[in-house]
Amino acid sequence: MTATNTGLVSKLKDTLDNPRLFNLLQLAVAGRQNITRRLIREGLNLMPGERLLDVCCGTGEFADVALGPYLGIDINEKYVEYARQEYGEGKGHPEREFLAEDITGTGFLTRGLTFPKSMIINSMHHLSDEQNSAVLAAVAQVTTGRFVVVDMDPEPSNPLSKFLVQQDRGEYVRPLKEQIALVEPYFKVENAFTYYARLTGQTIIFCSVKS
Numbered sequence: 001m002t003a004t005n006t007g008l009v010s011k012l013k014d015t016l017d018n019p020r021l022f023n024l025l026q027l028a029v030a031g032r033q034n035i036t037r038r039l040i041r042e043g044l045n046l047m048p049g050e051r052l053l054d055v056c057c058g059t060g061e062f063a064d065v066a067l068g069p070y071l072g073i074d075i076n077e078k079y080v081e082y083a084r085q086e087y088g089e090g091k092g093h094p095e096r097e098f099l100a101e102d103i104t105g106t107g108f109l110t111r112g113l114t115f116p117k118s119m120i121i122n123s124m125h126h127l128s129d130e131q132n133s134a135v136l137a138a139v140a141q142v143t144t145g146r147f148v149v150v151d152m153d154p155e156p157s158n159p160l161s162k163f164l165v166q167q168d169r170g171e172y173v174r175p176l177k178e179q180i181a182l183v184e185p186y187f188k189v190e191n192a193f194t195y196y197a198r199l200t201g202q203t204i205i206f207c208s209v210k211s
């Protein structure tokens with residue numbers, strides 16, 4: 001890649017810090033992700049009124065998976081502010097709360113909150129093994145029932161999807177097997193497979209808490 005191209009790519013990556021642009025790109029590549037929403041609800045066996053934790057919620061795109069009270073937590077204040085306005089109180093959803101905090105921090109963990117169902121979507125490939133382990137340990141501490149992981153598939157058979165995954169900002173896109181190995185110390189993995197959300201090759205891992 002030439003120096004000019006590298007500069008352009010890095011500019012594009014910076015631009016994606018803007019929540020609106022980030023969401024537009026997601027929409028173009030992955031569509032509305034209704035298949036992901038359906039798989040998560042089914043995998044979690046989500047019941048009306050049940051409280052849901054969305055770890056690394058970003059701009060809150062998946063808050064509407066919840067069928068009851070929802071807590072989205074993300075370390076990026078800009079994203080959380082956007083989420084509040086677009087998917088929370090700002091849009092008449094007081095049951096959806098967004099927290100600008102590090103889930104691994106004592107601030108969150110010492111509150112004594114628990115959730116019957118939790119999810120983490122398209123985030124693990126942005127985190128190192130160590131960061132994922134810390135996040136998963138924190139989720140395991142507050143989850144009492146089921147947990148779902150959605151992430152990217154680095155090995156989709158569709159060549160365009162393969163190209164797109166190579167352009168992703170995440171530095172740690174892992175094969176499904178490696179994703180499962182990261183989750184297993186903290187949760188009982190019950191099922192896992194790959195699927196497509198429009199052009200994006202995705203992975204999904206269904207888990208329950210360890211007894």
Ligand SMILES: C[S@@+](CC[C@H](N)C(=O)[O-])C[C@H]1O[C@@H](n2cnc3c(N)ncnc32)[C@H](O)[C@@H]1O
Binds near residue numbers: 055059073123135
């Ligand atoms: C690619 S975004 C995914 C956003 C969202 N789940 C989605 O699918 O649209 C990954 C998010 O993880 C957040 N994050 C990373 N480490 C975190 C931590 N320790 N605690 C809370 N959020 C974290 C980042 O700020 C970023 O918004």
